[in-house]
Amino acid sequence: MGDMGRVSVGIVGASGYGGVQLVRLLQDHPKVELAYLGGESSAGKTFADLYPHLAHQVDLAIEPVEVSTIATRCQVVFLSLPNGLACQITPTLIEKGLMVLDLSADYRFFDLETYKNWYGTERSDRQIAAKAVYGLPELYRDRIADSQLIGCPGCYPTASLLALAPLLKQGLIVPETAIIDAKSGTSGGGRQAKTGLLLAEADNSLAAYGVARHRHIPEIEQICSDLAGHEVMVQFTPHLIPMVRGILATVYATLRDPGLVRDDLITIFKAFYRNCPWVTICDSGVYPQTKWACGSNLCYIGIEVDQRTGRAIVMSAIDNLIKGQAGQAIQCLNIMMGWEETLGLPRLAFYP
Ligand SMILES: NC(=O)C1=CN([C@@H]2O[C@H](COP(=O)(O)OP(=O)(O)OC[C@H]3O[C@@H](n4cnc5c(N)ncnc54)[C@H](OP(=O)(O)O)[C@@H]3O)[C@@H](O)[C@H]2O)C=CC1
Numbered sequence: 035m036g037d038m039g040r041v042s043v044g045i046v047g048a049s050g051y052g053g054v055q056l057v058r059l060l061q062d063h064p065k066v067e068l069a070y071l072g073g074e075s076s077a078g079k080t081f082a083d084l085y086p087h088l089a090h091q092v093d094l095a096i097e098p099v100e101v102s103t104i105a106t107r108c109q110v111v112f113l114s115l116p117n118g119l120a121c122q123i124t125p126t127l128i129e130k131g132l133m134v135l136d137l138s139a140d141y142r143f144f145d146l147e148t149y150k151n152w153y154g155t156e157r158s159d160r161q162i163a164a165k166a167v168y169g170l171p172e173l174y175r176d177r178i179a180d181s182q183l184i185g186c187p188g189c190y191p192t193a194s195l196l197a198l199a200p201l202l203k204q205g206l207i208v209p210e211t212a213i214i215d216a217k218s219g220t221s222g223g224g225r226q227a228k229t230g231l232l233l234a235e236a237d238n239s240l241a242a243y244g245v246a247r248h249r250h251i252p253e254i255e256q257i258c259s260d261l262a263g264h265e266v267m268v269q270f271t272p273h274l275i276p277m278v279r280g281i282l283a284t285v286y287a288t289l290r291d292p293g294l295v296r297d298d299l300i301t302i303f304k305a306f307y308r309n310c311p312w313v314t315i316c317d318s319g320v321y322p323q324t325k326w327a328c329g330s331n332l333c334y335i336g337i338e339v340d341q342r343t344g345r346a347i348v349m350s351a352i353d354n355l356i357k358g359q360a361g362q363a364i365q366c367l368n369i370m371m372g373w374e375e376t377l378g379l380p381r382l383a384f385y386p
């Protein structure tokens with residue numbers, strides 16, 4: 035334990051969009067002390083060099099990634115790195131007794147064959163990967179509580195799965211009819227320079243990408259299959275939308291019982307998420323906006339039934355960097371530590 039019984043925490047990838055959210059939230063967390071920030075090109079700079087407006091709150095420098103330093107100073111480490119890096123250091127961190135929360139895709143898959151097929155990397159850390167728990171608390175809370183290693187979900191899977199879970203778990207839809215139409219702000223692509231994310235490219239425009247091949251497809255299907263109890267394929271199409279933060283996933287699926295109406299589903303969703311402080315089911319006829327979730331760890335879910343087509347339509351809005359990334363990882367940490375699931379996490383959105 036660090037100062038006054040606080041848990042000492044490190045963040046690797048602190049300069050990135052996810053990393054800075056972690057720093058911002060954790061420096062205010064009542065049971066945590068920030069003990070280490072790591073990075074690559076930013077190593078040697080102070081955090082204040084990168085984010086001057088946080089200078090009065092964070093007095094740490096970014097250090098090169100050195101596992102023994104992390105293990106000496108930290109009890110818990112968040113890895114907010116590009117895919118394929120966490121798996122190189124996690125086995126040693128786990129061996130040294132740290133709790134690891136990985137925000138990349140490295141520990142999200144039950145089966146490393148799937149990871150290899152979609153991410154192209156052969157892995158040698160099978161035993162460690164087998165210990166990982168998928169960090170979606172609303173579905174795997176008990177397993178998260180007992181785990182040392184969390185594979186935190188992607189932002190699109192978080193929004194999509196929270197919309198689909200009650201329908202799949204209760205057998206209310208024909209799983210294979212599920213279509214996910216999702217839109218993300220540009221911060222979902224990270225902080226490094228990419229032409230498509232330039233304001234001049236993304237502004238005044240809306241387009242799909244990764245159609246029928248986005249790497250979140252196997253992640254969403256893995257959890258849908260787990261919920262349905264058999265292998266499920268879904269259609270997922272992401273879109274880049276000219277805003278910075280937020281995801282709206284609109285999910286369509288055919289109801290098994292065409293007699294179900296909107297208020298039936300609202301009752302079912304409210305019951306399913308009754309012990310989930312970070313999911314809010316909208317009232318009848320209210321559809322969520324990304325603005326409501328931006329800056330908050332909440333996921334807002336709106337529900338409709340089209341009696342004509344027999345489909346359920348579920349809309350899910352999150353902040354990709356909070357419930358879709360840093361906030362959800364901290365929610366997992368709270369559960370692993372036996373703390374209140376809401377500790378240190380924001381409810382209020384930035385707007386209006
Ligand atoms: N952005 C989002 O909405 C979401 C992102 N994620 C996932 O979270 C992870 C981080 O994403 P995001 O914050 O957006 O990415 P960024 O590109 O903004 O940040 C990446 C970070 O990784 C660090 N880094 C890169 N290479 C190395 C290396 N070899 N050694 C040490 N540090 C390195 C960078 O440090 P430096 O600047 O020092 O080089 C930087 O801090 C990714 O796996 C992403 O897929 C998950 C959910 C949502």
Ligand SMILES: CC(=O)N[C@@H](CCC(=O)OP(=O)(O)O)C(=O)O
Pocket residue numbers: 137138139187188189190218219220221222223224250272274
């Ligand atoms: C807008 C945008 O580019 N979004 C990212 C999703 C980021 C994320 O959540 O995904 P991972 O953690 O799996 O990388 C993308 O589509 O690749």
